[in-house]
Amino acid sequence: MSGFTALDLARIQFGFTVSFHIIFPALSIGLASYLAVLELCWLRTKREVYSDLYHFWLKIFAVNFGIGVVSGIVLAYQFGTNWNFFSQFAGGITGPLLTDEVLTAFFLEAGFLGVMLFGWNRVGPALHCFASVMVAIGTLISTTWILASNSFMQTPRGYAIENGVLVPADWLEVIFNPSFPFRLLHMSVGAFLATAMVVAAVGAWHLLRKNDIPAVRTMFSMAMWMLLVTAPLQALLGDAHGINTLEHQPAKIAGVEGHWQNQGDEPLPLIVFAIPDMENETNHFQIAIPRMGSWILTHTWGGQIKGLKDFPKEDRPDATIIFFTFRAMVGLGMAMIGLALWAAWQRHRHAMYSSPWLLRATTVMGPAGLIAILAGWYTTEIGRQPWVVYGLLRTKDAVSAHAVGTLALSLGLFIVVYAFVFGVAITYIFRLMRSGPARYDAAHAATGGPGQAHTPSRPLSAVPDQISTNGSAQ
């Protein structure tokens, strides 16, 4: 690991563990709401297709939720092990926000999740539906706490500094800081969009394999409607969030746009491709569309923004990375809007379930929303650099003073263990997805209770044992 400093390794380790983690909660947020909608549809119409779909996605939700919990444990400890000075400096504000998130998740897991996973035959349909709705609301409350904490780190407000540490002066200002509403909406809708994409892809995969049953059609159709709503909405939210970032973190936007300096009064071009060179303060291989940059960033035809050269060298984020992560996110977003419109057109022609190219494209794009979430987080987090708490604490001053060898060892261990454990878990989720929705038979469902093999309260026990390799549950 020569050439890496302790700071690099601590950042890589955090990026690695948090990237692994975020995929699962993002899907949990989307699936929890999807399940609540399915159950409400089932209660209203009593059409079996909704009950079948509910039980199919419930299994996937359960495994996914379980892995989210396991991968989250590491994060609860990482601030203290790797970011000693951040913990001391910001613990008075981020600590309580994270604790509230844990309490929310804990409360959910202790109560409503058990009813949701195992109560189908034990409680009335209305109460069961209430539990599903509560779990969905709970995931969104958890999201709110986490994003309040992150938004505070991006745009800190409502604090005082006493004895060199942050003190909350006004909790409402801390939580409702300027970037919080934009970030919360952008992430929540992102989770819905990514989940819709996954559901659509599973539906498309089954349709391609001629597993053309009503449940598969229904989930594909629902996901495509959801995509049609959320994909354009996400673009609008992203634009608003970008304008907000321009106001509060202008260096981040300059880096994202690869914008070095204004040329007199010239309107900004939109740089489509370039390789920003931080060392020589210039872009290589630049391809740009004149004037478009001004319109996108200032919504006028001649507006200008600050360039990277307007900031001291030590205050600039690494444009070489965020220029590309931002474009990856936007590109995937555009592709999903395109897919949603294509599907809407095929729906209009009554060919949505039978258009092989649409189904193939949808299957391939299954992970697009999740990758876009990761790319978006890389953009906002790497774009916050060199600060960990914007303008207040630099990342290099936040890291614990561990030896490089220690960090390299722990990072290596994490990579090996995660590869094995999550490889198995993801394989298992794929097995479940492949098995497809089946007719749900309430009479033969595992109920659990004294002496029952292994039932309740664990998310993963909701799944029947021994999924054989061809995907059918035994």
Next chain:
Amino acid sequence: MGIDLSSIWAVIIFIGVFMYVVMDGFDLGIGMLYPFVPDRHERDVMMNTVAPVWDGNETWLVLGGAALFAAFPRAYAIVLSALYLPLIFMLLGLIFRGIAFEFRFKALDHERHIWDKAFIGGSLTAAFFQGVSLGVYVHGIAVVSTPAGPQYAGGALDWLQPFPIMCGLGVMVAYTLLGCTWLILRTEGALQKRMLTTARPLALLLVVAIIAVSIWTPLADPDVAARWFTMPGMLWFAPVPVLVVVGVVLLLRSLAGDAPLHGPFLASLGLIFLGYTGLAISIWPNIVPPTISIWAAASPPASQGFTLFGTLVILPIILGYSCFSYYVFRGKVKLGEGYH
């Protein structure tokens, strides 16, 4: 200062960690007993005794970490830095153990041995390094003042010393005994008999471990020695050894009975509680022994107060729900039962 928030939080974290030790203790113990029970169906039964109730345990650990961060950020930063490698090993052990729990039942026959090994290895690793962390913590953490605040002053391998290793082995014994007596309570027939014969040597091992730690701690740590052997500390500590002797006697007697049920498990719990509280009052009111008190490590009152309300509302609900779970899943777990 009407209400001392720091003391309240210290007690909450104390209770939270104890909940974790008790609940995850016997889960990890069952993992460590696996090598002694080769039969697949008996292993199924062992796992089934905890399957319905273990899920909340790891959340207690997350809650403990998060509460420490919120209420005592300085202690969180220093203690977690000092325990860097032991904690990482423990977390990785827990990940393996947790995943094994979930996938062992779902594995195809030729895959199951992988999850058995992961379950055993994860349990051993997690238990051992929890003990090591405890040993390092009780032994005291070297702190140095820097302009940015106090910071851990030792190295990454400082835990590789006799006392923490000894504590690691002690915790392994304690958890294995908890797991063993839990199985005596929850199983019957041949498996229960085997656990009865295993429990006695384990109990004696635990006694040896308690004595060793009790002699070693004051020798290694003059601060603790001063507290133990001067007034008024003596008054606090005098009952502890007496109660330990009572606990050991009760444990051995309950093992000798015909049809033991709750006795051995409760006696083991009592012993572990005594050891745990003994350590806690040896340290109080420090949160980074021997130098930093809970008040010196505390976050501002506005921070401690913010989360306290939610905690005081939600914790009792969670405790109640846990009790309810145990109540629903009471009774003996039988061989081959519950397979669909």
